[in-house]
Amino acid sequence: MAACRIGEFAKSKAGHDKEQVFVIINIENEYVYLVDGKSRKLESPKKKKLKHIQVINKIDDNLLNKIQSGNNITNEEVKRAIKLYVKNGI
């Protein structure tokens, strides 16, 4: 079974943050760690079960490359990427 990759967009399917869009910054077994740059910053990601999220798309290539290469990203970059997705559905 293919694995999802760190750096992808995901939408929460359950909980008080249902329908909210996040970026996956870590995956450990059945859990993912999510950030949105504002309520869930890189310093304190949200831990959620994989089955409670839906991977929806990849984010912009530059940010994705940075995350998947292990380079530092900022909360601003995460916020901007999510805002662009929600606005344009990219």
Next chain:
Amino acid sequence: MAVTIKSHSEIELMRKSCKLLAIVHEEMKNALRPGMTTYDINMVGEKTIKKLGCKPNFKNYNGFPSAVCVSVNDEVVHGIPSKKHIINDGDIVSLDAGLIYKGYHSDAARTYAVGNASDEAKKLIEITRQCFFEGIKYAKAGCHLNDISTAIGEYANSFSYGVVEELCGHGIGTSLHEDPEIPNFAQKKKGIRLEPGMTLAIEPMINAGSKEIIWSDDGWTVTTKDGSLSAHYENTVLITDGEPEILTIDN
């Protein structure tokens, strides 16, 4: 990143787990025919897994409802088996399954042309399979993870096929998905150095057209964005001091 190195006894358990999975895939391959549903072929897989005294590791994994992912034509991976989805003559069908044997996971996938499939479909299937073998030329101690990824991606691209980027192969052992991620295209960093005792599930997912994919509303099925065919080939591989051991092929 914590990539596990399996002990001798763990390697024996992985070998057994993978050998049993090879039997499951053989049963499914022999059963697959036009007119059956994707649910039917899934049940062949599930019943065989249980008959062998093992547990299907896909079932209920993060909520996946079945033992086998059955993905047809433009479905890339994670197709949910259905009693309503009939497999037709000329379809290409990817069967992705795994099992747990005494706590150790195995994972493998095959794509088959059912009945009279087109030459283009058959070529896609064969090239996808060969992508795996191009990749494992570098699945050796001392090579780096990105050597495998680059080899797979370059081979697929040489045929102008699209390489799926959002999904990847993975480490495997006491969990179905372990570190590391194993993408199927070149990365900017060389990745971890491979060591004997690592067990990796390497799985090229290749589209006949664009690499772009869409995630379905069912939360699982991934399809090609342009509707082109997609093929999938996967084995669990043991890194050794010499040539890699393909654990899920029964020699």
